[in-house]
Every structure is written in structure tokens, then in C-alpha cells.
Amino acid sequence: MSIRVLRTDGAWWVEAEGRAVPVVTEARTTAELLADRAAVEKAAARSARDGDDVVDVADLAPLSPVTTPCRVVAQMVNYRSHARESGFDPATVQPTFFRKSSGSVSGPGDPVVKPPHVRLLDYEIELGLVMGAELPVGTTVTDDELPSYVAGLVVTNDVSARDVQLTKGQFYESKSYPTFTPTGPCLVLPTPEEFARLDDLRLRLSVNGVLRQDRTLADMIVRPAEALTALARFQSLRPGDLLLTGTPGGTALKAPGKLKERIGALLPPATKWKIFFAGEAGNPAYLRDGDVVTAHIGTADGALDLGTQCTTVVFAGDAA
Secondary structure (H helix, E strand, O other): OOOOEEEEEEEEEEEOEEEEEOOOOOOOHHHHHHHHHHHHHHHHHHOOOOOOEEEEEHOOOOOOOOOOOOOOOEEEEOOOHHHHOOOOHHHHHHEEEEEEOOHHEEEEOOEEOOOHHHHHOOOOOOEEEEOOOOOOOOOOOOOOOOHHOOOOEEEEEEOOHHHEEEEEHHOOOOOOOOOOOEOOEEEEEEEHHHHHHHHOOEEEEEEEEEEEEEEEHHHHHHHHHHHHHHHHOOOEEEOOOOOOOOOOOOOOHHHHHHHHHHHHOOOOHHHHHHHHHHHOOOOOOOOOOEEEEEEEOOOOOOOOOEEEEEEEEEEOOOOO
């Protein structure tokens, strides 16, 4: 049975049935906690109603269960539904990665703050894989070996400044502003047998109560073991590092139609982007000031439940 771990300021907890048991550990980072698995399992073995130190989860203020600094790597276009919306043929998509600053990692209830110069703010619910072992360059990972490298699963939101992403033609800045990777609430440590149920995990994201994204991992193009193998061709990972595994369809940004694409190719870049952004400004799907984004990942039967994060969008002011 999986273990659900929460982090608060200066403490780690194991959560069960709405109650939290403290983990007696000196660990300060996620990597250190994963290395002290015996302490985590000892806390999990206790009754959720045993002891004066047991508290209601509702009384806690969870932080991201992934501590920083760490490596944060993300997969691009890794769900069939998202590939089609982005103008790609899912059958030809290859594993592609980009980095995010770990300074973008924030808690599951922290506000998402839009910088003043950003105009088009988008959301992307993603399953996060938290490494539990070293992944050296050159490693090949099979499905059976996945639990040997990945220790935990976590809800993430790959918040994106689309106007920065598109005009600069790169992802690092557009997805790395502070608060652009809400993470948590809990780090779920599955058993090796539970990794076989990854396809049953359903990703659901709503904005102001309206469902925007809703797919299971069965929609994924490049599976986690295959993704780690591809990533390890050039990038090592260490315990506590975070891999975001892509988002399903339903984001605000969609590929333009073929006719618009052909016309755009004939225009100077400045003119093309001016026309494109003028049209996107009227797209109500982009995040607005005060919007509430709710993201949840779990199986239908609740056997694997990564919890729900709820973040409010805050505009930091208008661009000058």
C-alpha cells in the first residue's frame, strides 16, 4: 500500500484518512527523507489516531514535498490529445525534454503570480516523478526497473507564459518564473506492484470549477521508463530530482488552423506575432487575475491518490 508524505515548515508527516503522523527524522531535503525510508515506514505503521502528536491534515499548511534546489526536467508534447491540439502527429512524436528552474517550485496552495510583462498565462497539469536513486548517463530503464529509480509521484502544474515561450522560441524562461511549478500536496510512495497501475491515474484540472483537462496516463505517448532511458542519454538525475511527464489536451493554447498557419508563414515575424497575440487576447481560456486552479491526480478507486492542489492566480501588475 502506498505511503502519502506531507511536508510542512520544519517537519515531515505521513497522512492517512485525514490524519497526519509526524516522521521522526533529521531529514531536511526530499533526498534525505527518501534515504531515511525506515522512519517513513515507522510513521506509516502507526495508527492515525495514536498519540498526542497526531494532527488533522486540515490543520497543516503543506509545502511542496519536493525540496529545492534540485533538477526539474519536463517532457514536451507527451499526450496524444495534447499533440493533436498542438498540431503534431502523435505517431511521430519523439521524447523531448526541457529544463525548468527549481526556483519555480511552489507549494500546493501558494498563489501563482503572473509577472507584469506576461500576457498569456496557461496551465498544464502533469504527473511528477520524484527520483529515489541515481540515474547515471547511459542508463536503460525497463518498466520492471522503474520502481528502482522512481521513489514517488506528485501533482504538478507546469504554468506557462505562452507569449514569452512563442516569441523567444524557448521554454526555460517562459516556464521558470517563481510560482510556475506548484507541486503537491503530497508525495506518494507507491509499492512496486502499484507502479503497474500508472495507466489508471487520471489527471484532472479545473479553472473556477470548470473542467479543462481530463485524461488518464493511457493517453501518454512516451512511457516513464522509456522517458528516463531517453533522458539518460545526456542527463543524469539524483534522488530528489523531479521529472514532469507532460500534459494532456485542454490547455488554453491551441495550434492555429492550417490556413492561418500558411498565411502566418508569409508574414514578417513581428507582424505574425502581433496578429496572433491580438487574437489570443480574446481567448477566455487563459488564466485571469483571481482564477482558482484545482488539480488532482488519482485512480478511480482511490488506491493511488496524489491529492488535490488549489492555487489562486495573482497578477503582479500591468506591464509598463
